[in-house]
């Protein structure tokens with residue numbers, strides 16, 4: 001039995017759940033990995049010069065044992081997230097430390113502590129097997145998976161599963177991720193695949209869409225409301241392309257920051273009107289490595305006021321981190337919110353705290369999303385209210401190049417990866433719904 005037989009079953013319109021359940025599973029499958037014995041390969045290099053194409057491998061790996069509450073999924077397509085860039089450059093830490101720590105927690109978790117790490121935190125595919133205790137999903141179900149892995153043995157996570165002490169990001173802090181032909185997930189990561197999308201379109205939003213939903217819309221994040229001025233950094237990037245859509249769909253007013261004409265045009269096509277090209281306008285928030293320039297914060301704020309008719313920002317959607325955080329805190333209105341989920345340009349932030357406390361602003365830390373938030377974000381995709389922002393798709397063996405593009409900010413929106421899917425465009429079930437949204441679905445394609 002090989003993965004080819006699995007693909008044939010997925011492509012056959014006559015396959016039943018029983019057929020999938022009866023399919024023998026292969027002993028091994030192809031997966032994108034990083035190797036434990038290479039974690040020092042970039043020592044001494046600047047972050048920018050660490051090249052994912054050198055550390056990312058395509059290996060044959062053995063199929064992991066299936067445990068209680070888990071599912072094995074045939075992955076048709078996945079996507080590249082920035083967390084896979086971090087894994088591949090071993091920053092800020094090697095992810096093998098996470099796998100070792102997880103492996104120490106239980107006999108079953110030991111499976112994850114291997115000399116290779118199968119990465120990837122998105123997938124669209126078909127359930128092959130479910131473990132004991134799984135009743136909501138069955139072989140043959142077409143699914144996407146969100147990337148929150150929790151144990152929920154402690155009381156801490158029972159109001160909000162992101163607060164579970166054993167909360168991990170699948171394919172980053174756990175093994176057996178989505179950039180592979182088969183993935184191992186907990187069954188409470190599974191959600192229905194939006195039926196009007198192809199496999200690669202369905203795999204694209206997952207991680208970033210859920211994160212943007214919690215960070216911007218959810219009461220656990222900024223709780224955006226109609227009319228809010230929302231400053232969105234990287235508005236045509238992974239997170240930003242969903243934050244911009246949420247702002248527009250929710251009646252808010254996105255102020256989109258991008259770094260080129262091309263990206264500004266994408267934001268206009270999404271429906272945004274207030275756009276700042278940070279490159280063309282040449283903001284330099286730092287005079288040197290240690291000193292910020294408040295005059296530049298002010299120039300940036302003035303530009304925002306020009307675009308909003310004199311208003312300041314209610315919510316900043318932050319993720320660049322060190323480079324922008326001082327400016328983000330400054331331009332937020334009295335009582336406004338800076339919500340942050342990342343620090344791409346550096347995690348030791350510096351800002352003038354007087355502007356925070358004197359103007360009663362709040363900084364909210366946000367990380368991925370709980371199952372309910374991920375479900376709600378996926379539901380909006382399924383209803384055609386929010387659309388995938390897939391720009392380009394790579395073959396599984398070219399994942400290194402795909403990660404390189406994201407690391408070097410050469411991409412737009414999301415970059416997809418075909419795993420078992422032999423070509424793009426497969427897996428669409430509701431053609432009528434798709435036809436209604438086709439322009440929006442293709443908005444980021446081939447730019």
Ligand SMILES: C/C=C/C(=O)SCCNC(=O)CCNC(=O)[C@H](O)C(C)(C)COP(=O)(O)OP(=O)(O)OC[C@H]1O[C@@H](n2cnc3c(N)ncnc32)[C@H](O)[C@@H]1OP(=O)(O)O
Nearest residue numbers: 082083086091092093121147169207211341342343367368
């Ligand atoms: C969905 C996609 C998401 C993304 O893309 S996010 C971007 C990618 N992710 C990242 O860049 C994050 C990577 N992760 C990290 O950098 C690290 O993962 C953290 C900084 C988040 C945590 O670091 P750690 O070393 O794992 O922290 P500790 O083990 O919790 O703490 C170290 C020691 O400090 C002790 N400690 C913790 N809190 C306290 C306290 N409040 N008072 C006293 N001690 C404390 C602990 O117990 C432990 O101690 P002991 O070393 O002895 O085990």
Ligand SMILES: NC(=O)C1=CN([C@@H]2O[C@H](COP(=O)(O)OP(=O)(O)OC[C@H]3O[C@@H](n4cnc5c(N)ncnc54)[C@H](OP(=O)(O)O)[C@@H]3O)[C@@H](O)[C@H]2O)C=CC1
Nearest residue numbers: 082211234237238239258259320323341342344345367368
């Ligand atoms: N905690 C969480 O749950 C999550 C965290 N993340 C993290 O968020 C970050 C962004 O992820 P994602 O959106 O997918 O990545 P992308 O690279 O797809 O998009 C980020 C965009 O941010 C802009 N940007 C990058 N650097 C800077 C800078 N120095 N100053 C201003 N703008 C900048 C760029 O847009 P432009 O050049 O057009 O301005 C870029 O396209 C990553 O660090 C990632 O690890 C992501 C998802 C979930």
